[in-house]
Amino acid sequence: MKARSWLWLLGLLAALGGCDKRPGLQIGNAMPAVTLMDFRGKSVALPDDFKGKVILVRFWSLDCGFCDKAMLQTLERFYRKYQDQGFVPIAINEGPIAAGDERIRQFEGLTYPMLTEDYGMAARQFGVIGLPVTFVFDEEGVLREKLTGEARIEEYEKLFTTVLYKGGFYDSAY
Numbered sequence: 057m058k059a060r061s062w063l064w065l066l067g068l069l070a071a072l073g074g075c076d077k078r079p080g081l082q083i084g085n086a087m088p089a090v091t092l093m094d095f096r097g098k099s100v101a102l103p104d105d106f107k108g109k110v111i112l113v114r115f116w117s118l119d120c121g122f123c124d125k126a127m128l129q130t131l132e133r134f135y136r137k138y139q140d141q142g143f144v145p146i147a148i149n150e151g152p153i154a155a156g157d158e159r160i161r162q163f164e165g166l167t168y169p170m171l172t173e174d175y176g177m178a179a180r181q182f183g184v185i186g187l188p189v190t191f192v193f194d195e196e197g198v199l200r201e202k203l204t205g206e207a208r209i210e211e212y213e214k215l216f217t218t219v220l221y222k223g224g225f226y227d228s229a230y
Contacts, residue, residue: 080183080202087111087197088181092148092171095160100169102146102178103197110220112145112212113191115184118159119151123188124206128163128170134213135168142195143220144168150179150187192216 081088087103094100103111114131116123131145149172153160163170173179182191192201192215200219203211 080185081191081199083199083202085199087113087191087193087199088178090178090181092173092178095153095163095170095172100146100171103193106144106146107197108195109142109144110195110216111193111197112143112216113182113193114145114147114188115150115179115182115190116147116188117150118153118157120187122206125162127188127206127209127212128166130209130212132166132168134216138217138220141220143216145216146171148173148178150176150184190215192219194219 089102089104091099091101102113112131112134114127116125116128118125128147131147135143135145146169147166149170152174153172176184182189186204188204188206190201190203190212191199194200201215203215207215
């Protein structure tokens with residue numbers, strides 16, 4: 057009977073030891089190095105092209121019914137408001153975009169990097185398992201905040217300004 061109790065205890069400990077294996081990037085992890093193309097065909101290397109910046113990386117898709125496409129316009133407003141303090145948003149579209157896809161025209165005026173990947177390699181490196189998902193990395197490329205799904209505009213602003221201002225929050229005009 058004692059042997060059976062020990063085996064049960066060892067099995068329980070082994071199972072619990074595996075419980076901490078959470079998918080994806082965790083707070084404190086470094087940003088994976090990936091190179092993607094922007095919507096204009098220019099190569100962009102993360103995080104190398106943005107050293108010293110607070111980077112918000114948003115994974116989304118044109119075909120994602122859960123992804124608020126208007127949030128990409130809001131990120132442009134945030135970019136214009138905070139770029140002088142070292143903030144840059146980056147949107148990564150998951151999945152191919154067909155040549156001449158008219159849906160992409162709504163994003164032509166955006167000035168921050170709009171990247172695309174056809175095969176999900178960057179998403180796998182970031183541990184993305186659903187869309188949308190947003191990561192905020194500090195100036196050193198360390199993950200400080202993560203949001204799965206959508207949120208209110210104020211919550212997005214608080215998400216990255218907390219990192220930008222080292223724990224403080226700038227009271228938004230939105």
